Amino acid sequence: MINQPIVSVSGLRKTYGGKNEKQYEALKGIDFNVEQGEFVGIMGASGSGKTTLLNMLATLDQPTSGKVMINSQDVTTLKGDKIADFRANEIGFIFQDFNLLETLTAEENIALPLSLQGVKKSAINQAVTAVAETLSIQDLLKKYPTELSGGQKQRVAAARGIVHKPALLLGDEPTGALDSNSARELLELLTDINQKQNVSVLLVTHDPFSASFCNRILFIKDGVIGQEIRRNGVSRTEFYQDILEKLGTFEQ
Amino acid sequence: MLSRLALSNIKNRLRDYIVLLTGLVMSSAIFYMFANLATNESFIKSNTTFRFAVPVFYFGEVLLVIITLVYVMYANSFLLNMRLHDYGLFMMLGAKKRRVGTLMVFETLVVGAIATAIGLLLGIGLTGGLSKLLFSHLGIALHHFNPFYFKAVLTTIVLYLVLFIIAAIFNLQSLIRTPVLKLLKQNDTVNKIKAHGIGLYFAGIFGVILIGIGYYALAQIATFQLTSIPIALVTIVLGSYLIFHSSMILIIERLKKSNWARRKLNNFTLSQIMFRVQDYTKILTITSLLFALALGAITVGSAFNRQIDSLAKSNSSYTIAINNPTAKEQGLIEQLSDRTVVKYDQKFSGNHVIYNEDQFAQHPYKIVETTQSKSGTMNTYKNVPVSVSKLKKEVSSQFDFVSLGGSVLDTAPKFYATNDFNKINAKKGSVSLITVKSIAENRTVLEKLNHLQLKAYPTMDETGIGAGTFPAFLMISGIYGGLEFIGYFLGIAFLAMLASCLMFKILSGTQQDRIRYNLLTKVGTRRSLLNQSINREIFVLFALPGILGIIDVLFGLQMFKSFFNNNPYQNIQYPIIIFVVLYLLYYFLTTWLYKLIVLPKKK
Numbered sequence: 107m108i109n110q111p112i113v114s115v116s117g118l119r120k121t122y123g124g125k126n127e128k129q130y131e132a133l134k135g136i137d138f139n140v141e142q143g144e145f146v147g148i149m150g151a152s153g154s155g156k157t158t159l160l161n162m163l164a165t166l167d168q169p170t171s172g173k174v175m176i177n178s179q180d181v182t183t184l185k186g187d188k189i190a191d192f193r194a195n196e197i198g199f200i201f202q203d204f205n206l207l208e209t210l211t212a213e214e215n216i217a218l219p220l221s222l223q224g225v226k227k228s229a230i231n232q233a234v235t236a237v238a239e240t241l242s243i244q245d246l247l248k249k250y251p252t253e254l255s256g257g258q259k260q261r262v263a264a265a266r267g268i269v270h271k272p273a274l275l276l277g278d279e280p281t282g283a284l285d286s287n288s289a290r291e292l293l294e295l296l297t298d299i300n301q302k303q304n305v306s307v308l309l310v311t312h313d314p315f316s317a318s319f320c321n322r323i324l325f326i327k328d329g330v331i332g333q334e335i336r337r338n339g340v341s342r343t344e345f346y347q348d349i350l351e352k353l354g355t356f357e358q
Numbered sequence: 359m360l361s362r363l364a365l366s367n368i369k370n371r372l373r374d375y376i377v378l379l380t381g382l383v384m385s386s387a388i389f390y391m392f393a394n395l396a397t398n399e400s401f402i403k404s405n406t407t408f409r410f411a412v413p414v415f416y417f418g419e420v421l422l423v424i425i426t427l428v429y430v431m432y433a434n435s436f437l438l439n440m441r442l443h444d445y446g447l448f449m450m451l452g453a454k455k456r457r458v459g460t461l462m463v464f465e466t467l468v469v470g471a472i473a474t475a476i477g478l479l480l481g482i483g484l485t486g487g488l489s490k491l492l493f494s495h496l497g498i499a500l501h502h503f504n505p506f507y508f509k510a511v512l513t514t515i516v517l518y519l520v521l522f523i524i525a526a527i528f529n530l531q532s533l534i535r536t537p538v539l540k541l542l543k544q545n546d547t548v549n550k551i552k553a554h555g556i557g558l559y560f561a562g563i564f565g566v567i568l569i570g571i572g573y574y575a576l577a578q579i580a581t582f583q584l585t586s587i588p589i590a591l592v593t594i595v596l597g598s599y600l601i602f603h604s605s606m607i608l609i610i611e612r613l614k615k616s617n618w619a620r621r622k623l624n625n626f627t628l629s630q631i632m633f634r635v636q637d638y639t640k641i642l643t644i645t646s647l648l649f650a651l652a653l654g655a656i657t658v659g660s661a662f663n664r665q666i667d668s669l670a671k672s673n674s675s676y677t678i679a680i681n682n683p684t685a686k687e688q689g690l691i692e693q694l695s696d697r698t699v700v701k702y703d704q705k706f707s708g709n710h711v712i713y714n715e716d717q718f719a720q721h722p723y724k725i726v727e728t729t730q731s732k733s734g735t736m737n738t739y740k741n742v743p744v745s746v747s748k749l750k751k752e753v754s755s756q757f758d759f760v761s762l763g764g765s766v767l768d769t770a771p772k773f774y775a776t777n778d779f780n781k782i783n784a785k786k787g788s789v790s791l792i793t794v795k796s797i798a799e800n801r802t803v804l805e806k807l808n809h810l811q812l813k814a815y816p817t818m819d820e821t822g823i824g825a826g827t828f829p830a831f832l833m834i835s836g837i838y839g840g841l842e843f844i845g846y847f848l849g850i851a852f853l854a855m856l857a858s859c860l861m862f863k864i865l866s867g868t869q870q871d872r873i874r875y876n877l878l879t880k881v882g883t884r885r886s887l888l889n890q891s892i893n894r895e896i897f898v899l900f901a902l903p904g905i906l907g908i909i910d911v912l913f914g915l916q917m918f919k920s921f922f923n924n925n926p927y928q929n930i931q932y933p934i935i936i937f938v939v940l941y942l943l944y945y946f947l948t949t950w951l952y953k954l955i956v957l958p959k960k961k
Contacts, residue, residue: 166880186885193882205877209629221625222883227617266881 110178112273112306113140113163118172120158132158134329136172140274140308145300147309147320149353155329157278160310164197164276165189177273194222198267198275198305202282204259206251212262213238213247219270237269240303241295257288264292268299275299277309281316293319314353318346325352374440377865377951378433379473384858385429386477386518391485392422392851393510395844398503422855425648427521428641429859430470434525436866437469438532445533459533463526470522478514482506488850492843558604565600568593573913590914598906599643606635606902623883623891630874630895634867635902641863642903645856649907652852654914656933659845667797668739670831674758675724675741676700676791678804678826681764681815683790690810693803696795704763707784711763715773718746725753746773762789764815797831804828853937857944860903864896864948868955875956888957893949900945908934 118136123129132155140146150156161167162174165181174181177196184192198219199205206215213234220230238244243261251259260280267275277296281289297319300307309320317323319342325333335352337345396419441462448458486505572593610632618624635642680687691699700721705712722743729740744753753759755769763771764787774782794800808828875888915930 164880190879190882190884193880195882197882199881201880205880207626207629207874207877209633209874210626214625214629218626219881221622222881222887224621 110142111139111175112142112144112177113138113308114173114175115139115163116173116175118159118162118174119170120155120162120167121170132329133162133169136326136329136331138324138331138334140306143300143304143306145297145307145309145319145321147311147317147323148326149311149314149317149323149349150326151312154326156310156312156326159326160276160278160308163274163308164199165193194219195270196273198270198272200260200263200267200275200277200280202279204251204256204263204283206259206263206266208251210250211247212243212249212251212254212265215251215262216247216265216269219266223270233269234265237265240299241265255288256284257291260284260288260292261295264295264299268303268305271303271305273306275305275307277307277311279311279313279316280309281311281313289316314346314349317349318342323349323352371440374436374955375469377955378436378440378469379476380951381436381858381862381865382430382433382470382473383477383480384854385426385433386474386514387481387484388851388854388858389422389426389517390478390481390510390514391488392419392848393513394481394485394505394507395847397509397513398507422851423517425644425855425859426517427524428644429855429862430518430521430525431528432859432862432866434466434529436862437466438529439866439869441465442536455534459530462529462533466526466529467522470518470525474515474518477518478511481514488847489843492846558608561600562604562608565597565604568597569601570597572597576914594910595643595647598646598910599639601906602635602639602642602902607632610635623878623887626878627891627894630871630891631898634864634895634899638863638899641860642899645860646903646906646910648852648856648859649903650910650914652849652856653907653911653933653937654849655845655852656849656937657845657911657915657930659842659849659933666831666835669834670797670827671739672726672728673830674827675726676793676826677797678792678807678811678828679762680790680792680807680811681762682787684810684814687807687810690803690807691790691792694792694794694800696799698793700791702762702789702791703779704787704789705779705782705784706763706766706787707782709766709768711766711768711771712779712782712784713771713773714776714779715746715750716776716779718749718773722746723749723753723759725756725758749773762791764789791826797828805832808832849933849937850940853940854944856903857900857941857948860900861944861948861951864899865951865955868952871952871956876958879958885957889953892953892956896945896949896952900941900948904938904941 116137118133119131120133121129121131136159148156148159158167162169162182163176165184169182172182176192179192179196181189181192206212207218210218216234216237217230220233225233234247235244238247241261241264243258243265246254246258246262251262254262260283264280275296280296281292284292293316296307296309299305307320309316311317320337322334322336324331325335333352335348340348445458445462448461449455482505489503489505572590575589575593610628614625614628680691683691691697702717702721703714722745724741724743727740727742749759750773754771754773760767760769760771794804797804878888879885912930
């Protein structure tokens with residue numbers, strides 16, 4: 107069981123456009139695995155297909171062909187309520203634009219995934235307090251999103267992403283709307299979550315700085331995975347240089 | 359170029375535009391319905407009983423114009439919300455503010471013109487349908503009433519034109535004042551709720567006191583006379599506003615702390631309601647008042663209907679008198695249900711009518727006795743038999759008895775014992791007094807009988823009404839039926855207006871809600887849960903003014919206590935049921951439209 111990958115993608119294709127429309131192939135056969143506890147980054151320029159790939163992983167979109175296994179479950183065959191339940195149980199999200207519900211307080215936002223699963227109130231409170239402590243956002247719990255700064259919002263969003271202990275945490279450019287300090291803090295936080303809570307993280311980004319926090323990076327270009335680099339224990343600054351170098355040659 | 363952009367935008371957001379148009383069409387259709395009655399002078403003047411209702415119409419008209427204004431403003435903010443981003447984009451691309459402003463005014467007016475045109479057609483149809491339905495239900499015919507009435511058409515067009523021009527100017531103002539960046543990035547800020555515990559309690563209690571004063575003023579209308587109406591209006595409006603404001607926040611805060619709130623989407627639903635109620639308190643207050651007015655109009659209208667029966671019963675002890683029934687009339691009499699028939703022989707000598715007094719001893723003639731209830735508000739009518747001597751002395755000269763003579767009206771009829779009666783050599787005749795339990799059930803047969811009698815004995819015609827409760831029933835229902843018609847008509851128009859108003863307010867918030875529901879879907883909320891949450895949220899928003907409105911009516915009817923000498927609350931459940939059904943239809947329409955806009959398409 108331990109060797110079972112958390113995410114296993116094979117032969118993934120996605121073609122847009124109906125029968126009589128112009129066809130556009132966004133993904134042209136993608137294969138990769140994410141092992142349990144890994145921190146993987148997917149990098150690519152705009153239009154490379156990384157958002158399409160993320161949508162498939164998040165079960166927000168259906169592939170044209172191929173398989174996506176998450177936690178040993180083929181998510182491409184799920185339908186209706188099953189998709190919703192799968193997302194609620196197995197996946198945590200962090201979006202670029204936070205996507206917090208502004209009618210709910212931070213605490214209520216964080217509690218939402220647990221409420222959806224029907225967890226008891228006492229257990230919810232316990233989990234929310236615990237996760238707030240981990241992320242040092244205890245003071246923000248009673249506030250509404252409009253009263254929070256971007257960095258604080260993203261911390262709350264991260265808390266909501268991991269409160270239900272998902273198998274996989276998906277990040278879609280989570281630092282995209284943050285200043286450099288907040289971005290660094292968030293990425294350190296994600297690393298922390300990854301290491302201490304043993305949550306597998308998959309980050310989609312085009313920012314080399316964000317990517318330098320990962321263990322492994324997949325470069326995607328024109329719908330296929332072109333290259334892959336591993337950190338292999340080097341320091342983050344060195345890895346950052348590696349990424350910049352790779353990007354330089356890869357995007358040529 | 360810009361107008362082409364505007365057109366393509368309509369194509370892209372057809373769904374939103376359909377919602378916008380539906381709402382505006384409903385509004386103009388309803389306004390036309392009302393204007394048709396209110397502006398039709400020959401209709402109001404030809405029905406003498408309506409004359410006293412003219413101020414009611416003026417009041418109603420002013421109210422409706424105000425509501426329509428609010429309504430058009432909502433519709434407009436819906437339109438503006440939808441377009442702000444595009445306008446910002448146009449300006450960013452270098453379009454002059456004036457150009458964009460012209461485009462916006464043009465768009466607003468085009469939407470208004472289309473809505474008014476369709477609304478007028480629908481209004482004419484609705485007026486025709488509703489009036490036909492009411493006429494057949496009430497069994498009345500009104501003259502000078504026509505679903506198509508030119509003056510009403512003109513009034514509707516002028517009003518909507520003016521309203522949309524005002525709306526366009528408002529739009530223009532907000533467009534000019536808002537910087538381009540803000541147009542592009544519509545703020546999604548939500549006001550934080552300021553829940554001052556003690557302040558809220560205080561406001562709530564103050565609201566209850568105000569409403570209490572209002573209701574007291576209405577109940578004591580006999581003492582305060584006309585001043586009680588403005589007092590009640592001000593106190594009830596202010597009171598219900600405060601009650602809405604404080605009680606909802608307090609209740610929701612309490613609920614949010616419960617275990618229930620942490621289950622599924624309950625917390626989200628509660629928060630949505632909370633923010634809505636904050637934002638909606640004004641509209642909810644207006645809605646509850648309108649609800650009360652509408653329900654009041656229908657209730658009073660149907661109370662008039664009950665008056666018809668009891669007033670008619672006060673008139674005579676028997677339903678109809680038939681002189682010398684022919685075979686055909688006899689056949690009709692046989693068709694009456696639950697009937698009692700008493701036949702008296704008559705002889706006619708010159709201008710005198712002669713009766714056999716032994717027949718009256720055997721089957722006593724009955725008169726109506728009125729008893730007032732202790733409070734003096736309720737009259738009950740009982741038919742009591744009279745002795746022959748009393749009949750001879752008093753009763754025989756009363757109209758009810760005199761008219762039994764058919765064409766010979768003798769105010770001093772003679773009575774003889776059987777032997778003497780038989781000896782009299784004069785023209786023979788008879789009169790049958792028929793009593794039925796329910797006039798409504800036997801209405802058509804009775805109408806035929808009445809018609810045949812009026813033709814055979816034309817004197818009755820001159821007096822206007824014949825003897826018996828049925829002719830009185832016909833006359834009174836002619837008067838009160840018209841009032842009832844107005845009651846129902848206004849009630850339904852008000853209701854439709856208020857429900858569309860509420861519907862619009864709810865729908866105008868969909869732009870922000872769409873994002874929320876989309877997010878909930880992303881984090882894995884089942885669609886059934888989303889549906890449930892929406893159903894509940896909108897249900898609460900509909901139920902609140904409804905409940906307060908019903909309470910308003912229950913107290914408001916006190917005002918009519920002296921007016922209806924019977925109980926104004928009798929049978930109140932029927933108008934309430936009609937009302938709840940119509941209201942529910944609106945609820946379902948609103949949730950359907952709301953979901954259409956807000957929920958992401960199914961995959």
